[in-house]
Amino acid sequence: MIISLAKLTILRLLMDDSIEQRIRNVMSAVFQISADEINEDSSSDTITSWDSLKHFNMVMALEEEFNIEFGSEEIADLLDFRRIKLVLLKDLDTGK
Amino acid sequence: MGEDIPKNIRSVKYADILKYNKELGDYLESNFYNIAVFSNITINQIKEICEYSLRTEGINAHVQIGDYNNIVQSSIKFKQSNIIVVFWEASNIINSMPFKIESLDDDQQDAILKKTKQEIDLLLRNLQKTPLILFNKFTTIQFSNFNIRENKYDRLVGQLNQYIENNLTANVRLVDLEKVIATVGVEKSLDFRHFYSSKMLYSVAFFKTYVEYIKPIIMGANGKAKKALIFDCDNTLWKGILGEDGFKNIEMSQETSDGAVFAEIQSIAMSLIKQGVLIGLCSKNNPEDVDEVIKDHPDMQLRDEDFTIIRSNWLDKVSNLKSIAQELNIGLDSMVVVDDSPFEVNLVREALPEITALQVPEELHKYPELLRRNIGLFYNLSVTAEDSKKVEIYKHQKLRESVKQEYHDIEDYFTSLGMKITICQEDESIIQRISQLTQKTNQFNLTTKRYTEGDIRNLNVMDNSKVIAFSVSDKFGDIGVTGVCIIIIDKSKTACIDTFLISCRIIGRNIEFVLMDYLINTLKDNGINSVKAKYIKTSKNSQVRDFYDKCSFVPTTITDLLKEYVLDINDYKPSKINYIEVING
Numbered sequence: 001m002i003i004s005l006a007k008l009t010i011l012r013l014l015m016d017d018s019i020e021q022r023i024r025n026v027m028s029a030v031f032q033i034s035a036d037e038i039n040e041d042s043s044s045d046t047i048t049s050w051d052s053l054k055h056f057n058m059v060m061a062l063e064e065e066f067n068i069e070f071g072s073e074e075i076a077d078l079l080d081f082r083r084i085k086l087v088l089l090k091d092l093d094t095g096k
Numbered sequence: 097m098g099e100d101i102p103k104n105i106r107s108v109k110y111a112d113i114l115k116y117n118k119e120l121g122d123y124l125e126s127n128f129y130n131i132a133v134f135s136n137i138t139i140n141q142i143k144e145i146c147e148y149s150l151r152t153e154g155i156n157a158h159v160q161i162g163d164y165n166n167i168v169q170s171s172i173k174f175k176q177s178n179i180i181v182v183f184w185e186a187s188n189i190i191n192s193m194p195f196k197i198e199s200l201d202d203d204q205q206d207a208i209l210k211k212t213k214q215e216i217d218l219l220l221r222n223l224q225k226t227p228l229i230l231f232n233k234f235t236t237i238q239f240s241n242f243n244i245r246e247n248k249y250d251r252l253v254g255q256l257n258q259y260i261e262n263n264l265t266a267n268v269r270l271v272d273l274e275k276v277i278a279t280v281g282v283e284k285s286l287d288f289r290h291f292y293s294s295k296m297l298y299s300v301a302f303f304k305t306y307v308e309y310i311k312p313i314i315m316g317a318n319g320k321a322k323k324a325l326i327f328d329c330d331n332t333l334w335k336g337i338l339g340e341d342g343f344k345n346i347e348m349s350q351e352t353s354d355g356a357v358f359a360e361i362q363s364i365a366m367s368l369i370k371q372g373v374l375i376g377l378c379s380k381n382n383p384e385d386v387d388e389v390i391k392d393h394p395d396m397q398l399r400d401e402d403f404t405i406i407r408s409n410w411l412d413k414v415s416n417l418k419s420i421a422q423e424l425n426i427g428l429d430s431m432v433v434v435d436d437s438p439f440e441v442n443l444v445r446e447a448l449p450e451i452t453a454l455q456v457p458e459e460l461h462k463y464p465e466l467l468r469r470n471i472g473l474f475y476n477l478s479v480t481a482e483d484s485k486k487v488e489i490y491k492h493q494k495l496r497e498s499v500k501q502e503y504h505d506i507e508d509y510f511t512s513l514g515m516k517i518t519i520c521q522e523d524e525s526i527i528q529r530i531s532q533l534t535q536k537t538n539q540f541n542l543t544t545k546r547y548t549e550g551d552i553r554n555l556n557v558m559d560n561s562k563v564i565a566f567s568v569s570d571k572f573g574d575i576g577v578t579g580v581c582i583i584i585i586d587k588s589k590t591a592c593i594d595t596f597l598i599s600c601r602i603i604g605r606n607i608e609f610v611l612m613d614y615l616i617n618t619l620k621d622n623g624i625n626s627v628k629a630k631y632i633k634t635s636k637n638s639q640v641r642d643f644y645d646k647c648s649f650v651p652t653t654i655t656d657l658l659k660e661y662v663l664d665i666n667d668y669k670p671s672k673i674n675y676i677e678v679i680n681g
Contacts (some may be wrong), residue, residue, distance in 0.1 A: 025111065056290060056294070057141065064110050
């Protein structure tokens, strides 16, 4: 998935704080860590409890939280906070 | 806990379930209730959903998932659990089973059937001492719902279901998975995105409904089933207001559309009576008006003999409900109340939060569904002979109370009753009832240990344990099997009283002391030197805190939560009660 820098900036400007916070809350509940510990760089490499099962739990929790359904390729991609945010914004935008 | 945690899991988001579940787990201090789930597919999402749902009810559930696709092996590893749930997915017995089976010849099909039957046998044999097994019925609905033709997969699954139904052991309850899937909808239940890669088949929505479906069984096994259903009258048992519309204009007949709703409500109540649920009335009305309806209204299905208790007066609802609980001798948390007035419902929820209060919906057609949806609250693991006699037994109780008023001296009154205790030991026919008593008795229960039928059977066959139950009768009638003692004897000729309980129906008649006399005498005859006993505190059994002290046991440990005792059998002081006869049955 290639996204131009310009588009990224626009996305960032549009990014609703509350959406970021909601992602953090979901990740915090799934991985059993405090929401404050989750930042832009959090990923399956930095969060030790992030195994394949927790990954599915996170996917299901995010889908329920945002009332969307990820495609299976997207699911494989959701391995860090930044990409989760991007994919979510795209899906919310296209009304998926 | 600071914030209110919702109990209806279908309204709680999965992320919140995960979050609150951890908090609840840290908060609950009671013993673990161990649940193991076995499956040949990936069902791990059930863990937190199930734990959360039970933890909100005060059951400290701890769910473990068996080894993937190794149901028989798991049954050895986890047989010590309190309860086992079996998710045996027919479609995964062999890969692509629903369609591959069409290419198999008869011998190959028979081999699959035979192997699966053998595995079921092995599983049930390994789990014969496990208190409770919830076994999902096999279903083809996930993969065969568009298959119009008669096919081999449907047939094989039918044969498997037939087999488990014919080979059920007493500790197994079948779960109708198709009902759960139908409630959620087939498409919403299934999520194939991770099926081909990870064998995950079911959605979060499915697991929430599944857990809601099996919850009453687990609540029942933990002594948390509701016992009484108390109705308001106007616009709750019938349409209309008796005091304003009058006898002739209230409706509960099948012939009118509104009346038919209330006719169904009364039919539901009647069906609950058959399961041993106590039905009561609590309503602001003139008592003689209500009596007239109960006696003479042609459309009433519930009659005087069906109501265990009636409170029609002008007192406030909260006082009435408290006095109902007292008269029935049950906890407020064993009661469900139905009322059409939002004011009364809120009042009850505020003042008596232990009571489950149901509000009659404004749209009347939703009312029967509300009641049907809550029938599970009264789920009884097993319905016994005592359940169907319940109303009669409570009525006799009322009679006893009125006679009691005539006596100045309580001993004279007891003597007039002509009480008889019949002891029954290792009696196969009452195992169900014994198990039910351990599950339902909260007040006069020294240790509050819950046992299933399977547990009681095991205790009966063990050499070092004795299960003693007894029934009580008096001149008013037979009260049925109403008490249980379980004794464990160790090598040094010491007996431990594992369980000592009597039903609330016979509390307050000194029966417990006569029973203790009998118990000690029997133990003495069997060469026992000393007896150990325990009082384990719960929120409901404070009335028996000093029971063993009264029976001349000597305390060795006294804390707020636990009292331990020992008794040198020669130091026992008999009660000297002579108005209760003990008969060896």
